[in-house]
Amino acid sequence: MPGPFVAPLIGLILAVTNPVVDPLADPFRQLDEDLPTPTTTRAPSGAPGHRYWQQEVDYRIAVTLDDATQRIIGSERIDYQNNSPDGLDYLWLQLDANIFAPGSAAALTSTSYALERVPFSGLVRMLARQTFDGSVTISRVESKGKALPHTIVGTMMRVDLAEPLEPGKSMRFEVDWSHAVNESKRVGGRGGYERFEDGNTLYEIAQWFPRLAPYDDVNGWQHKAYLGAGEFALEFGDYEVEITAPADHIVTATGVLQNPKQVLSKAQIDRLKAVEDAGKARVKAAKKVDETPKKGTPAFIVTPEEAAQTAASPKATDTKTWKFKADNVRDFAFASSRKFIWDAESVRVGEQDVLAMSFYPNEAEPLWSRYSTTAIAHTLRSYSHYTFEYPYPVAISVNGPVGGMEYPMICFNGPRPEKDGTYTKRTKYGLISVVIHEVGHNFFPMIINSDERQWTWMDEGLNTFLQFLTEQAWETDYPSRRGEPEKIVPYMLSDYQVPIMTNADSLLQKGNNAYAKPATALNILRETVLGRELFDHAFRTYARRWQFKRPMPADFFRTMEDASGVDLDWFWRGWFYTTGHVDIAVEGVTAHVMEPLDPREAKALQKAERDAHPVTQSQRRNAEQPKLVDEIEGLSDFYNEYDPLDVVPEDIASYERLMKFLSDEDKALIQKLPHFTAVTFANRGGLVMPLIVELELASGAREEVRIPAEIWRRNAERVTKLFMTAEPVVAVHLDPHLETADADTSNNHYPPQVESTRFQVYKNPKGGKNPMQQARDRETKATDQSQPEAKPEAAK
Amino acid sequence: MSLSRRGLGGLGGLCVVGLASALGLPRRAAAHPYHVSIAEAHHRPEAGRLEVSLRLTPEDLDAELSRRLGKAVSVAEQPFDARSEADRELERMLREDFRVIGADGILYGVHLVGREVGVDEAWIYFEFAVPPKLTGLKLHVRLLFELEVQQENTVNLVLPEGRRSLLFRRGDEPQAL
Ligand SMILES: [Zn+2]
Numbered sequence: 010m011p012g013p014f015v016a017p018l019i020g021l022i023l024a025v026t027n028p029v030v031d032p033l034a035d036p037f038r039q040l041d042e043d044l045p046t047p048t049t050t051r052a053p054s055g056a057p058g059h060r061y062w063q064q065e066v067d068y069r070i071a072v073t074l075d076d077a078t079q080r081i082i083g084s085e086r087i088d089y090q091n092n093s094p095d096g097l098d099y100l101w102l103q104l105d106a107n108i109f110a111p112g113s114a115a116a117l118t119s120t121s122y123a124l125e126r127v128p129f130s131g132l133v134r135m136l137a138r139q140t141f142d143g144s145v146t147i148s149r150v151e152s153k154g155k156a157l158p159h160t161i162v163g164t165m166m167r168v169d170l171a172e173p174l175e176p177g178k179s180m181r182f183e184v185d186w187s188h189a190v191n192e193s194k195r196v197g198g199r200g201g202y203e204r205f206e207d208g209n210t211l212y213e214i215a216q217w218f219p220r221l222a223p224y225d226d227v228n229g230w231q232h233k234a235y236l237g238a239g240e241f242a243l244e245f246g247d248y249e250v251e252i253t254a255p256a257d258h259i260v261t262a263t264g265v266l267q268n269p270k271q272v273l274s275k276a277q278i279d280r281l282k283a284v285e286d287a288g289k290a291r292v293k294a295a296k297k298v299d300e301t302p303k304k305g306t307p308a309f310i311v312t313p314e315e316a317a318q319t320a321a322s323p324k325a326t327d328t329k330t331w332k333f334k335a336d337n338v339r340d341f342a343f344a345s346s347r348k349f350i351w352d353a354e355s356v357r358v359g360e361q362d363v364l365a366m367s368f369y370p371n372e373a374e375p376l377w378s379r380y381s382t383t384a385i386a387h388t389l390r391s392y393s394h395y396t397f398e399y400p401y402p403v404a405i406s407v408n409g410p411v412g413g414m415e416y417p418m419i420c421f422n423g424p425r426p427e428k429d430g431t432y433t434k435r436t437k438y439g440l441i442s443v444v445i446h447e448v449g450h451n452f453f454p455m456i457i458n459s460d461e462r463q464w465t466w467m468d469e470g471l472n473t474f475l476q477f478l479t480e481q482a483w484e485t486d487y488p489s490r491r492g493e494p495e496k497i498v499p500y501m502l503s504d505y506q507v508p509i510m511t512n513a514d515s516l517l518q519k520g521n522n523a524y525a526k527p528a529t530a531l532n533i534l535r536e537t538v539l540g541r542e543l544f545d546h547a548f549r550t551y552a553r554r555w556q557f558k559r560p561m562p563a564d565f566f567r568t569m570e571d572a573s574g575v576d577l578d579w580f581w582r583g584w585f586y587t588t589g590h591v592d593i594a595v596e597g598v599t600a601h602v603m604e605p606l607d608p609r610e611a612k613a614l615q616k617a618e619r620d621a622h623p624v625t626q627s628q629r630r631n632a633e634q635p636k637l638v639d640e641i642e643g644l645s646d647f648y649n650e651y652d653p654l655d656v657v658p659e660d661i662a663s664y665e666r667l668m669k670f671l672s673d674e675d676k677a678l679i680q681k682l683p684h685f686t687a688v689t690f691a692n693r694g695g696l697v698m699p700l701i702v703e704l705e706l707a708s709g710a711r712e713e714v715r716i717p718a719e720i721w722r723r724n725a726e727r728v729t730k731l732f733m734t735a736e737p738v739v740a741v742h743l744d745p746h747l748e749t750a751d752a753d754t755s756n757n758h759y760p761p762q763v764e765s766t767r768f769q770v771y772k773n774p775k776g777g778k779n780p781m782q783q784a785r786d787r788e789t790k791a792t793d794q795s796q797p798e799a800k801p802e803a804a805k
Numbered sequence: 806m807s808l809s810r811r812g813l814g815g816l817g818g819l820c821v822v823g824l825a826s827a828l829g830l831p832r833r834a835a836a837h838p839y840h841v842s843i844a845e846a847h848h849r850p851e852a853g854r855l856e857v858s859l860r861l862t863p864e865d866l867d868a869e870l871s872r873r874l875g876k877a878v879s880v881a882e883q884p885f886d887a888r889s890e891a892d893r894e895l896e897r898m899l900r901e902d903f904r905v906i907g908a909d910g911i912l913y914g915v916h917l918v919g920r921e922v923g924v925d926e927a928w929i930y931f932e933f934a935v936p937p938k939l940t941g942l943k944l945h946v947r948l949l950f951e952l953e954v955q956q957e958n959t960v961n962l963v964l965p966e967g968r969r970s971l972l973f974r975r976g977d978e979p980q981a982l
Contacts, residue, residue: 488924504970
């Protein structure tokens with residue numbers, strides 16, 4: 010083997026000190042102990058297991074929207090297919106509207122806040138809660154003509170079955186119900202109605218029918234009370250829904266309209282067909298030249314003028330019934346108003362044409378016709394690229410009283426311009442972002458049906474992550490609120506955090522915990538840990554595996570590792586199971602120069618170095634004094650004459666052996682990179698992360714080295730890394746592109762840099778410089794100005 | 806969902822949007838389930854100052870100033886001007902809701918240095934003249950409590966002896982600095 014000279018070329022981790030003693034603190038400890046054991050329903054790879062099952066629930070609903078009393082009157086027929094291996098004695102249904110019962114748990118707990126500084130808005134709502142009763146009246150629960158006993162427990166209803174529903178069997182039953190619709194402005198809610206100054210009403214109807222609670226392999230029945238904050242988990246099924254509304258209303262809903270001839274005008278039908286034809290023509294044109302179809306623009310189905318005219322005319326006294334059909338969805342929502350403008354665009358997604366549509370009142374103009382449908386189309390294309398092709402035939406965005414809420418194929422978005430039709434920059438981007446976000450929810454959790462009530466981050470975090478990528482593809486420097494690592498730093502520095510892997514009910518700072526932190530973590534995983542290609546493959550694998558199924562957190566963690574082939578346990582542990590932050594410091598830098606390999610040169614250099622060593626005072630004075638070896642003969646031997654820095658034949662032989670062993674490339678490398686720099690990094694924040702190191706060389710050139718997080722494997726607190734360069738390293742910068750959410754970047758540099766706080770940068774825009782540097786700047790400036798040759802230059 | 810106004814159960818929720826529009830105030834556009842502010846407060850004993858950078862959602866800042874002034878205000882649209890109505894109100898808001906309290910119960914005066922309000926975030930910079938030792942001083946942050954029931958205000962303190970955070974929710978007492 011070659012001698013010690015070459016050793017550093019191979020083993021790059023030079024020094025490892027203080028091995029971590031506490032095994033529990035080891036950030037690379039495998040996650041197995043924290044993840045549930047794989048089962049026949051959930052495989053160790055993170056894929057659905059070979060015995061994966063889920064229930065199926067199909068609905069046929071007839072509902073009347075009574076505009077005079079703002080009530081919903083409905084009747085539904087439910088087909089429940091028990092695919093579980095268990096017999097069921099009863100079924101649980103969700104009655105979300107019972108949250109609006111004056112005595113509901115939500116209403117009662119909502120008044121228990123300390124009364125100090127109760128917001129005025131809170132008082133209004135408390136009063137509204139006292140007077141408004143939106144609770145559900147159940148007038149019939151029947152199967153085969155026989156009443157089924159049922160018990161209402163808050164927002165849940167238990168239906169007792171005459172005999173257990175055996176595995177593999179299905180049952181049909183009917184429920185009739187009614188409830189008042191809440192006025193969004195006064196009572197809040199995820200749906201509701203808005204009353205306009207012109208006397209018209211706009212309805213956004215959601216969580217409105219008795220729906221089956223999920224029954225799954227992990228939790229059994231999911232029948233936690235609905236308190237309003239957590240969202241929900243549901244089963245997939247097919248829906249046929251007939252909505253009866255005032256004849257002058259435009260109704261839009263989850264699914265495809267089945268009876269356009271009965272509810273739309275000839276002009277509206279023709280315009281819709283023109284939109285679809287235009288889409289088909291774009292696809293055909295693109296196929297000829299083998300390109301992706303050109304992007305379309307939305308066209309009006311109901312124009313602003315027509316909508317204004319309807320809104321101003323007397324209200325219809327008769328009704329129309331709109332029939333919608335939606336397959337393989339987990340919920341159904343709709344909107345209805347005589348104020349709706351309607352625009353549409355055909356979007357090519359894979360081999361399917363999807364109708365992207367927006368519905369909004371004139372109050373939303375001109376903002377909405379400009380951005381809503383285009384944002385839907387952009388979202389469908391972008392999300393389909395990162396996951397799977399959007400499988401539904403329509404995607405709809407509705408403007409109304411709800412700020413932002415998602416349902417299958419349809420979502421409600423709030424932003425509107427000022428009354429004069431102008432709007433702020435923030436309103437513009439607020440609308441685009443909320444449309445991207447809510448349409449994006451079609452993927453998470455409408456299709457990848459994670460349990461929102463328990464694991465909010467699985468839909469909000471993943472969705473917010475793709476929202477960031479989609480926004481950044483809208484325009485350069487799109488003002489995204491979440492995604493960039495440095496934005497999460499203040500939150501991660503605070504002591505008041507819980508890990509992302511915390512049940513949604515006990516979340517502290519849900520916004521940061523369930524949205525921003527996981528979104529940022531995934532962005533870092535993609536850009537810094539796995540790289541885009543590996544990450545995108547793994548993320549797409551997860552999405553495709555769990556499309557139309559219900560994943561749990563472990564299924565996500567396992568799939569990302571399984572499909573990327575990279576052990577990410579350290580990453581999940583650090584970012585999802587702990588509350589540590591990233592703060593890695595450049596602690597020390599030492600420089601070394603490669604000695605010449607030829608012993609004749611090397612030893613000569615060493616001798617010169619020795620000779621150059623100063624003679625100490627004692628050595629100087631002692632030199633004059635007589636020595637014993639000079640007096641007694643025979644006291645001197647070989648070693649009195651021996652100089653270890655003399656070149657001996659063995660040195661030459663060893664050198665020649667080495668030369669023979671080294672390839673020409675090795676020799677060239679050693680010639681080329683004679684400078685060694687050992688940099689010590691200290692982990693002060695707790696989270697291990699890759700080291701992104703920028704080396705600044707003497708000539709001003711910069712080299713970037715990206716070192717995987719595994720460098721911390723043997724010592725999570727301190728590591729030293731040796732870099733070989735052609736020129737001396739004059740400066741070291743850690744995380745130069747701010748990609749790791751490093752909380753304290755002032756310790757990321759060698760030589761140390763004075764870094765100003767945000768406050769100081771603002772207060773002193775010269776910022777970043779200490780007073781001494783500023784003084785020096787002033788001096789240089791003064792000298793520059795006094796240079797005589799500067800003047801003739803300026804005179805030209 | 807993505808909106809700020811998530812809590813049906815709490816007093817939070819959509820009512821603020823509604824109220825704002827009822828008063829002719831700007832609707833709080835998309836999209837944050839955050840009811841949080843986060844501040845970094847840096848104590849510089851040598852300068853005798855506590856320097857604060859406060860981050861808020863821009864909608865929250867506008868909504869709060871609009872609520873206080875009883876009319877629609879959007880500070881993103883105007884450059885910082887300490888003499889303007891909105892920025893004078895902003896300083897008043899800090900005086901009332903970001904309070905440094907002396908051992909004797911007297912409030913320390915706040916000096917609003919400026920602000921940066923973008924589409925994605927709003928930063929407010931202000932400082933207090935404080936003694937070299939903070940012993941006996943308390944902090945009470947009540948920002949946006951009248952706007953949002955679920956509001957949480959975090960302060961990351963950077964002190965000569967190290968870092969520490971404080972969290973303020975409705976009903977919380979002043980906490981030692
Ligand atoms: Zn959301």
